[in-house]
Amino acid sequence: MAKDKQKKHEAAEATAASAKMSRKEFEKELAKLQVELTRLQTWVQATGARIIVVFEGRDTAGKGGVISRITARTSPRVYRHVALPAPSDREKTQLYIQRYIARFPAAGEITLFDRSWYNRAGVERVMGFCSDKEYERFLAGCSRQ
Numbered sequence: 001m002a003k004d005k006q007k008k009h010e011a012a013e014a015t016a017a018s019a020k021m022s023r024k025e026f027e028k029e030l031a032k033l034q035v036e037l038t039r040l041q042t043w044v045q046a047t048g049a050r051i052i053v054v055f056e057g058r059d060t061a062g063k064g065g066v067i068s069r070i071t072a073r074t075s076p077r078v079y080r081h082v083a084l085p086a087p088s089d090r091e092k093t094q095l096y097i098q099r100y101i102a103r104f105p106a107a108g109e110i111t112l113f114d115r116s117w118y119n120r121a122g123v124e125r126v127m128g129f130c131s132d133k134e135y136e137r138f139l140a141g142c143s144r145q
Helices: 002-018 023-047 063-072 117-121 123-127 132-144
Strands: 050-055 079-082 109-114
Touching: 023 063, 023 109, 050 063, 063 079, 063 109
Parallel strands: 050 109, 079 109
Antiparallel strands: none
């Protein structure tokens, strides 16, 4: 009996995942979510909280679009978008995470990172954006931190 329930649940999830939302429904849901993001912004400012949100994924996965939607109706004084370029020659000599720590939020801020500092171990290695030596150095640095 439990297996039948599980199969029904999986079938319902598959149907829900494949169903497309109309543009009108999407805009209505988006408006609700943007209200919640504004409430979060107010709470973060009032409490002095610091929040980091990391968006991971390959290029053209939709990270930038989601970040744009989040920041469209929120204050740039609270929500900051960080998409780091390739490291400079100086940054290449530092611990990889140093580039990110410098951009961590202060009290009352939310930082949205387009990829995390773990990017070196994933996307950069797979796409050939770092050498084997840089990759090994990164992993060695992770184990020391």
